[in-house]
Amino acid sequence: MxxxxxxxxxxxxxxxxxxxxxxxxxxxxxxxxxxxxxxxxxxxxxxxxxxxxxxxxxxxxxxxxxxxxxxxxxxxxxxxxxxxxxxxxxxxxxxxxxxxxxxxxxxxxxxxxxxxxxxxxxxxxxxxxxxxxxxxxxxxxxxxxxxxxxxxxxxxxxxxxxxxxxxxxxxxxxxxxxxxxxxxxxxxxxxxxxxxxxxxxxxxxxxxxxxxxxxxxxxxxxxxxxxxxxxxxxxxxxxxxxxxxxxxxxxxxxxEREQRYQEYQDYRDRFLQMLRDQGIDFSINGEKSERVPNIINVSFPGTNVEALLTNFDLSGVAASSGSACTAGSVEPSHVLSAMFTENSSCTTNSIRFSFGLANNQENVTEAAEKVAKIVTRLTT
Ligand SMILES: Cc1ncc(COP(=O)(O)O)c(C=O)c1O
Missing domain, CATH: 3.40.640.10 (Type I PLP-dependent aspartate aminotransferase-like (Major domain))
Structure with a gap:
């Protein structure tokens, strides 16, 4: 794998x-x-x-x-x-x-x-x-x-x-x-x-x-x-x-800036569309703001960061719960805590996916399939 x-x-x-x-x-x-x-x-x-x-x-x-x-x-x-x-x-x-x-x-x-x-x-x-x-x-x-x-x-x-x-x-x-x-x-x-x-x-x-x-x-x-x-x-x-x-x-x-911008935007859109097509319940943190195309922070209701990241890793998808420097810690992200109220579940069920040189249409598609499967398993 x-x-x-x-x-x-x-x-x-x-x-x-x-x-x-x-x-x-x-x-x-x-x-x-x-x-x-x-x-x-x-x-x-x-x-x-x-x-x-x-x-x-x-x-x-x-x-x-x-x-x-x-x-x-x-x-x-x-x-x-x-x-x-x-x-x-x-x-x-x-x-x-x-x-x-x-x-x-x-x-x-x-x-x-x-x-x-x-x-x-x-x-x-x-x-x-x-x-x-x-x-x-x-x-x-x-x-x-x-x-x-x-x-x-x-x-x-x-x-x-x-x-x-x-x-x-x-x-x-x-x-x-x-x-x-x-x-x-x-x-x-x-x-x-x-x-x-x-x-x-x-x-x-x-x-x-x-x-x-x-x-x-x-x-x-x-x-x-x-x-x-x-x-x-x-x-x-x-x-x-x-x-x-x-x-x-x-x-x-x-x-390559403009070309990369477009490419990563396509990866992101494809990834999210596939989650939607699989009926996954999710929301995007900061969705209404202007954002760079290569980073998305996705909240999956009914899940938690540790279970998601462990299962993603086991299935061969490397993502993160936020800043790499604090990844592995169970503390809710300070960024999401600043955006949401203290008891919002977004701070404990959100994953950052970020796209770049290691990606292509095929592996983004495969990753989305795996993510959808795992989220479905964890929420049903
Ligand atoms: C916004 C931001 N600032 C600073 C840093 C630290 O940069 P470096 O890893 O080169 O020390 C990072 C790295 O994660 C970052 O994302």
Whole structure:
């Protein structure tokens, strides 16, 4: 039995061209980009190209890109780096209840250091409401951090409208775009964001790599101390081979973006239609909101997450109950808990299916058949 992967929001398979670029770099370009000799210069060229490709992908300048060890580190540098460097202007931070733990645990850590954090609610559609943000803004707010696309529901947040709202305020605006990047076109200038997080392994690149966009006007305190790399904002010898792979992944994600968008939308629609055709009772969390096509969060009344995931896994379907970092825990998802009332069964019977490179019409069809069978068995 070949397992079917429907968990691309957790991580994605490395694209063959990415693996090729990484292998070539590992074998041919082992130099340290900081060395001035020819070996170093070759590695530096890979890094320079990557920076330029990353910058162009979000319509930024090369010097605004800071390579990091992934989305988590980029979120940490953005949030803690801004907080520590700007505390003389205020110690108030605004975020939402549905952020990834890379954000939530970072702001919680700042609370222990005397910062005050406001956690915005979301409505039952999974969206942040501008009025709440307006009400929460204070003169001493120094950072607003709101994710672009939620990793559990795929719901798109009103980032451009938030950017507009914050334009005249002293606060910096950070967005975690990990689940948006590669699906939605991103122009940092139009969105009016000051900081933006991207992760490589969500777009068929290697794990342990990402970047943070930092607007030139942002004052940021580095969290690591060492060499001059990344203009001292993230010192440490760069992972050149992974960066070579990431460059390829970004280029592929950009050139194939519209095609992928359509393809994943087709997979999603086919999957849901098949469940409907089999008479499965389900609802989609965040259905009324704008969502990316590759993530759906489905509630199956009369079931529970543990039984569903175990049975899916036994039948060779890999899905998730939400954030991969908390999968395996029986705690209801913090995202769904923020969307629904405390005793709503949606928080304990919902599964995230996410589509991507490992899918095709055949395996999506097969997965839907298996899912329908299991849900029928568990509910009758
Ligand atoms: C929205 C979001 N932010 C941040 C991260 C963390 O990224 P990384 O795994 O590269 O550290 C993830 C990964 O699940 C995510 O989905």
């Amino acid at each position: 070949k397992a079917i992967y429907l968990d691309h929001a957790a991580t994605t398979p490395v694209h063959p061209k990415v693996a090729e670029a990484m292998t070539e770099s590992l074998q041919k370009n082992f130099g340290n980009p900081s060395s001035i000799h020819s070996f170093g210069r070759k590695a530096r060229q890979i890094l320079d190209k990557a920076r330029s490709v990353a910058a162009q992908s979000i319509h930024a300048s090369d010097k605004d890109i800071v390579f990091t060890s992934g989305g988590t580190e980029a979120d940490n540098i953005a949030i803690t780096g801004v907080a520590l460097a700007n505390q003389a202007k205020g110690k108030h931070i605004i975020t939402t209840k549905i952020e990834h733990h890379a954000t939530l645990h970072t702001v919680e850590n700042l609370e222990k250091q005397g910062f005050e954090v406001t956690y915005l609610d979301v409505n039952e559609h999974g969206e942040v409401e501008l009025q709440q943000l307006k009400n929460a803004l204070r003169d001493d707010t120094i950072l607003v951090t709101v994710m672009m696309v939620n990793n559990e529901t795929g719901v798109i947040q009103p980032i451009a409208a938030i950017g507009e709202l914050l334009e005249e305020h002293q606060t910096y605006f950070h967005t975690d775009a990990v689940q948006a990047y590669g699906m939605l076109p991103i122009k940092v200038g139009e969105l009016k964001v000051d900081l933006l997080t991207v992760s490589s392994h969500k777009i068929n690149g290697p794990k342990g790599l990402g970047f943070l966009y930092v607007h030139p006007g942002v004052t940021l305190q580095a969290l690591q101390h060492g060499g001059e790399q990344e203009r001292k904002r993230r010192p440490g010898t760069e992972n050149v081979a992974a960066i070579a792979g990431f460059t390829e992944a970004i280029q592929l994600a950009l050139t």
